[in-house]
Amino acid sequence: MEKNLNQNLFLQQFNESDAIAYDERFVSNTSDYNFRLLDNAYRNTGRVYAKLKLAVDSNKCQDETCAYELSEIKHLQEAPQLSLDFLSSLLAELSVTDDPNFDPNNDFKYTAANSILSAKPGFSKSDGYNVYLDLLQGGAQQIVFIGPAFEEPLVINNTALNALNESNTSLVAPTPDINKDMLRLLTEVGVFSPDMVGENGQLTAGAKITEEYVIMNPDGTPDYEIIDIGNGKGRNILKYDLNKIEKKVTPFINAEVAGLMSSEQDAVAAWNVYISKGTSVEEDDQMAQNANAGNSSWSYTEDLPLMQDKKVLFEKKYKEYFMNNYLKQFTTNQFPTVQADAAVFDLAEAKRAKAQKFIDDNNL
Amino acid sequence: MAIGAVIGLGASILGGVIGASSARRAARAAAREKARLTMKLGNLEKNRQKVVNPYEDYTSLSGMISNPFANLGVATGAAEIKIEQADISLANTLDTIRTTGGGAGGATALAQAALQSKKGVAASIEQQEKANEDKAAAGEQRAQQQRIADEQRMQQAGAMGKQFVFGETEKRQVKEIDRTYAELTGATQAQAQAKADQTGAVTGALGSVASIAGGMLGGK
Numbered sequence: 001m002e003k004n005l006n007q008n009l010f011l012q013q014f015n016e017s018d019a020i021a022y023d024e025r026f027v028s029n030t031s032d033y034n035f036r037l038l039d040n041a042y043r044n045t046g047r048v049y050a051k052l053k054l055a056v057d058s059n060k061c062q063d064e065t066c067a068y069e070l071s072e073i074k075h076l077q078e079a080p081q082l083s084l085d086f087l088s089s090l091l092a093e094l095s096v097t098d099d100p101n102f103d104p105n106n107d108f109k110y111t112a113a114n115s116i117l118s119a120k121p122g123f124s125k126s127d128g129y130n131v132y133l134d135l136l137q138g139g140a141q142q143i144v145f146i147g148p149a150f151e152e153p154l155v156i157n158n159t160a161l162n163a164l165n166e167s168n169t170s171l172v173a174p175t176p177d178i179n180k181d182m183l184r185l186l187t188e189v190g191v192f193s194p195d196m197v198g199e200n201g202q203l204t205a206g207a208k209i210t211e212e213y214v215i216m217n218p219d220g221t222p223d224y225e226i227i228d229i230g231n232g233k234g235r236n237i238l239k240y241d242l243n244k245i246e247k248k249v250t251p252f253i254n255a256e257v258a259g260l261m262s263s264e265q266d267a268v269a270a271w272n273v274y275i276s277k278g279t280s281v282e283e284d285d286q287m288a289q290n291a292n293a294g295n296s297s298w299s300y301t302e303d304l305p306l307m308q309d310k311k312v313l314f315e316k317k318y319k320e321y322f323m324n325n326y327l328k329q330f331t332t333n334q335f336p337t338v339q340a341d342a343a344v345f346d347l348a349e350a351k352r353a354k355a356q357k358f359i360d361d362n363n364l
Numbered sequence: 365m366a367i368g369a370v371i372g373l374g375a376s377i378l379g380g381v382i383g384a385s386s387a388r389r390a391a392r393a394a395a396r397e398k399a400r401l402t403m404k405l406g407n408l409e410k411n412r413q414k415v416v417n418p419y420e421d422y423t424s425l426s427g428m429i430s431n432p433f434a435n436l437g438v439a440t441g442a443a444e445i446k447i448e449q450a451d452i453s454l455a456n457t458l459d460t461i462r463t464t465g466g467g468a469g470g471a472t473a474l475a476q477a478a479l480q481s482k483k484g485v486a487a488s489i490e491q492q493e494k495a496n497e498d499k500a501a502a503g504e505q506r507a508q509q510q511r512i513a514d515e516q517r518m519q520q521a522g523a524m525g526k527q528f529v530f531g532e533t534e535k536r537q538v539k540e541i542d543r544t545y546a547e548l549t550g551a552t553q554a555q556a557q558a559k560a561d562q563t564g565a566v567t568g569a570l571g572s573v574a575s576i577a578g579g580m581l582g583g584k
Contacts, residue, residue, distance in 0.1 A: 084377070088384035095389065165388075168395055251411055259404030263396050 002295060008104035011111045011149070012097075015120050032125040035116070037143075038083060041133035049076050075139035083133065086141055086158040089165060091117060096172040103269040105297045106172045112149035113156075123147070173265035173300060178274045182326045185256050189249040189327075208337070209330050213248075215239040222336060226350055234347035240331040246323070253322055257315045264306050267314060272297045275317045278324070387561035394555035401547050420525055424518045426511040431503035446485050454478040 052069045055061050061069045094114035096102060115123040116131055123129050129147030136142060145154040156171070164171065187197045196207040215223045215238075224236035260267050276296055303310065336342045358364075457474050 084381055084384070088381045089388055091382065091385035092388035092392070095385065165392075168392070168399065170392070174393075251408070254411065255404045255407040258407035259400035262399040262403040266396065 004108050005104050005294075005297065007149075008106065008108035008111055011108055011115065012102070012104060014122065015111075015115060033119045035125065035131050037087075037131060037133045041083065041135055041141075042080075045076055045079070045135065049073065052076070072137070076135075078139065079135055079141070082139070082141060082158060083135075086133075086143070086161065089158075089161055090143065090156065093161070093171045096170070096174045099174060101175040101177070101273055103173060103175050103272045105268075105272045106300065109145070109150060109154045110172045112147070113145045113154055115149075116145060116147070123149075168263070170265065173269045175269035175273045176260065176266050178270055178321075181256065181260075182322055185252065185322060186326055188256075189252040191245055191248055191327075191330075207330070208334060209240060209245070211337075213240050213245050215241050222338075222341070224336065224341065226347070226354070227333070228347060229344065232347050233344050234350055235344055236336050236341050237332075238334045238336060240334075242331065245327070245331065249323075249327065250319070253319045254315060257318050260318075261306075261311065261314075264304055265300060267306065268298045268300060268303065271314055271317075275314065275321050278317060278320055383561070387558050390561070391555055391558035394551050394558055398548060398551040398555060401551060405548075424514055426514040429507050429510045429514070431500060431507045434500050434503060446488075447482055451478070 052073050055069050056066050056073070059066075094110055094117060097106070097111040097114045098118075112123070113131075116129050127148070129145070129149075131146075132144045134142045134144065141158045143156050143158075161171070183202050186192070186203055187201065191209045191213055192203060192207055193210050196203055198204045217223045222236075223239055225239050226234045227237055229235055257267075260270065277294075298306075298310065306314070454474060454477075461474070
């Protein structure tokens with residue numbers, strides 16, 4: 001698993017870097033990308049087609065019904081469209097490896113295959129790579145990738161790929177856009193009033209959590225926390241009832257996770273790239289590679305379907321990620337909405353006044 | 365167009381394959397979004413907070429309603445004293461008659477007087493009992509009216525509670541269903557559009573497939 005991760009990271013880094021441009025040997029040699037997949041696949045089909053046709057026309061079939069010959073003719077006639085469907089389907093799958101948040105725990109061979117099909121530098125025939133499309137008897141087709149990045153040839157059959165696609169399964173798991181999902185989730189968790197949501201479906205710049213969650217004094221005024229802003233000055237900031245907020249948002253986060261679990265491989269990708277280590281969004285953004293989970297990654301081959309304990313852990317970590325990276329900014333350093341209370345004041349005087357109020361309130 | 369060389373296609377077919385490939389990804393993404401929304405909606409509905417019936421703690425108080433006049437006692441003590449007094453008076457009078465040598469006629473008159481006195485006492489008791497029965501009946505009538513009123517109040521409260529629960533549940537269901545339905549419709553439309561794009565791209569490409577098939581048929 002770790003070997004696969006490292007190979008994938010290497011391929012990604014290789015493709016993203018300009019290193020090869022500074023390799024004189026590479027620059028001075030021919031890069032031959034003329035794999036000519038379809039030309040090669042269909043090179044002899046004309047002759048085969050003609051033989052079959054002649055056999056049928058001259059009653060020289062394997063048996064008197066000509067069933068085999070007629071069936072093969074039909075397959076050959078349908079083959080071009082199947083090839084186009086197969087290639088478009090395969091390109092769609094492999095292009096996931098180019099996504100900026102691609103999970104390198106996916107099989108690295110698909111990254112290499114995508115590099116060949118998209119003619120990336122270093123993956124040409126001259127670099128030792130080749131790719132074949134085979135038309136198999138019975139109408140199926142397969143594509144075979146070979147070259148230095150593959151210990152064994154990578155073989156993908158069109159009927160297998162179709163079956164996976166039909167059941168909404170992927171060869172390569174795309175990573176959900178967690179940032180987009182969580183920004184949307186912020187508007188759905190019920191702690192912001194609807195007028196705080198802009199036309200783009202996200203919170204507006206000055207969005208604040210509704211007063212229902214602000215801690216109040218018995219007299220109905222907000223119970224401010226005083227912060228030191230330097231030079232002997234202070235400001236009031238709002239205090240929030242975090243338990244109440246958590247109780248409110250939890251069912252919505254759980255529903256979001258349930259939605260994500262509709263495709264467990266997406267959840268695995270999200271875990272590996274974002275959720276596992278409890279990093280901040282900034283840390284994720286700054287990460288050179290999407291290897292957040294590192295050696296605690298979940299494997300697509302070994303951990304799917306996800307066991308219940310992993311689902312529970314995912315839900316817990318997802319919630320923490322949301323609370324720490326997205327909601328926390330709205331519960332910290334929030335200035336009062338009452339203009340007078342939002343002003344800067346003398347810190348020592350305010351502290352004295354607060355102490356005096358405490359003495360008065362408690363008859364001390 | 366290096367990818368054209370890889371696949372061995374002319375630009376027109378290649379454009380179709382790449383277009384179909386993008387459309388396939390879009391269709392897959394829309395299908396995933398649809399599945400995600402469906403699961404999310406299911407979870408929200410399954411785990412939503414129960415609608416509270418604010419009337420459910422109403423209880424019937426009719427058990428507390430009683431008829432305070434139901435078991436009124438008759439003041440027989442006074443009647444007994446009266447009878448006793450009458451008897452003592454009769455005995456005293458008899459003694460006086462004996463002492464003064466009175467005749468049997470006097471005794472008879474006395475006995476009748478005593479009888480009259482006792483009859484008066486009995487009538488008084490009867491009167492009290494009648495008054496008490498009247499009061500008990502009136503009390504029972506009032507108690508029944510109150511019990512009926514309370515049962516009516518309970519039934520009304522129950523009905524209002526059910527109506528409230530239904531209304532609130534209905535409101536919330538409709539809101540959630542509307543929202544998710546809108547999202548699901550969006551995802552379904554996106555999926556349909558992506559599939560149409562995919563078909564269009566492949567169909568466009570197939571117009572140029574003659575070059576592939578041509579190679580095949582050319583060898584005939």
